[in-house]
Amino acid sequence: MMKKISKEDMNRFIQSLLSDYTVYAPVNIDGIFSFKPITNFQGIDLNYQNSKKPPKEIFFPQSETMFEYEKGKVTSAEKVSRKRILLGIRPCDAKANLLLDNVFAGEDYQDVYYINKRENTIIIGLGCRRPLSTCFCTSFGGSPFSRDGLDILLIDIGNKYIVDVVTDKGKEILTDKFTEASEEEVKLAEKIKRETEKRIKSEVKIEGVKEKLDTMFESPFWDKLSERCLGCAVCSYLCPTCHCFDIADEAKDSQGRRIRNWDSCMFPLFTLQTSGHNPRPTDKERMRQRVMHKFNYFIENYKRAACIGCGRCILNCPVNIDIRKVLKEILTN
Numbered sequence: 001m002m003k004k005i006s007k008e009d010m011n012r013f014i015q016s017l018l019s020d021y022t023v024y025a026p027v028n029i030d031g032i033f034s035f036k037p038i039t040n041f042q043g044i045d046l047n048y049q050n051s052k053k054p055p056k057e058i059f060f061p062q063s064e065t066m067f068e069y070e071k072g073k074v075t076s077a078e079k080v081s082r083k084r085i086l087l088g089i090r091p092c093d094a095k096a097n098l099l100l101d102n103v104f105a106g107e108d109y110q111d112v113y114y115i116n117k118r119e120n121t122i123i124i125g126l127g128c129r130r131p132l133s134t135c136f137c138t139s140f141g142g143s144p145f146s147r148d149g150l151d152i153l154l155i156d157i158g159n160k161y162i163v164d165v166v167t168d169k170g171k172e173i174l175t176d177k178f179t180e181a182s183e184e185e186v187k188l189a190e191k192i193k194r195e196t197e198k199r200i201k202s203e204v205k206i207e208g209v210k211e212k213l214d215t216m217f218e219s220p221f222w223d224k225l226s227e228r229c230l231g232c233a234v235c236s237y238l239c240p241t242c243h244c245f246d247i248a249d250e251a252k253d254s255q256g257r258r259i260r261n262w263d264s265c266m267f268p269l270f271t272l273q274t275s276g277h278n279p280r281p282t283d284k285e286r287m288r289q290r291v292m293h294k295f296n297y298f299i300e301n302y303k304r305a306a307c308i309g310c311g312r313c314i315l316n317c318p319v320n321i322d323i324r325k326v327l328k329e330i331l332t333n
């Protein structure tokens with residue numbers, strides 16, 4: 001179903017959502033975009049390329065209380081207190097959520113904290129009209145205007161948005177401000193889509209990477225690749241599909257809480273055992289783990305790579321390790 005809404009009416013619509021929903025949207029703080037709960041549509045800035053931190057934190061927060069207790073009384077934090085809208089996320093990041101679903105809401109494990117947030121959130125995506133030179137979503141079957149993982153996709157066509165309603169959940173929140181898009185407007189949106197896709201120049205070959213990695217566990221390739229790595233873990237913290245966490249108990253007298261925090265396979269402490277032994281003692285083993293997990297183990301488990309080509313790890317690695325080049329080198333190794 002293709003609808004449209006003017007940008008002015010969109011602002012009014014967002015404002016009206018605030019009475020029933022917690023709305024998370026892109027906010028510009030000193031030039032850095034991230035998704036925050038907003039109190040007014042004026043706080044939103046949709047004129048962005050992508051957020052620095054991925055919106056995975058809306059479902060899997062960087063630090064999250066699982067339960068609290070006091071004198072034997074336990075209060076779980078698994079339920080969300082209010083329905084939520086995640087507004088303005090890029091299609092690549094919506095696709096990353098689908099990958100995370102395999103881990104947190106798959107057949108083997110159901111994580112109630114994640115699932116409650118997912119089920120109570122309506123996702124309104126915003127097509128990406130200005131992809132960066134580091135974007136390579138099309139290499140993973142994605143597109144700057146992919147509908148996967150979205151309830152509604154907005155396409156900016158100037159003074160209005162074309163509104164592609166993807167799911168019933170998306171349909172539920174429409175108001176009479178949304179009217180039928182004309183044939184010409186839909187054609188314009190299609191033209192924008194085609195032209196934008198052509199601007200994605202990075203193409204990475206994924207086919208054959210898993211099979212190649214099957215033979216490379218002991219390869220000297222990892223020594224060379226990890227030489228430059230600082231072990232800062234920026235690549236995994238900012239990756240929309242990385243999902244490792246650590247659980248800690250904080251207690252004082254008869255009260256306390258259990259929390260979980262993002263962790264990273266790039267840190268030595270991640271695999272340090274109580275005995276003092278560490279099965280991944282150097283950057284080499286840790287770098288190998290990150291690449292293997294994304295492009296070998298994840299494919300083995302879920303039939304798809306744990307990467308959506310957002311380019312955040314490329315943009316933010318302080319020593320310019322570029323996953324596109326790494327994949328190319330693996331294929332030619």
Ligand code: SF4
Pocket residue numbers: 228229230231232233234235236266316317318319320321
């Ligand atoms: S961001 Fe770069 S330097 Fe930091 S851990 Fe990742 S690969 Fe290593």
Ligand code: SF4
Pocket residue numbers: 235238239240241242294306307308309310311312313314323
């Ligand atoms: S490009 Fe980098 S940050 Fe983005 S999904 Fe792939 S591995 Fe993660």
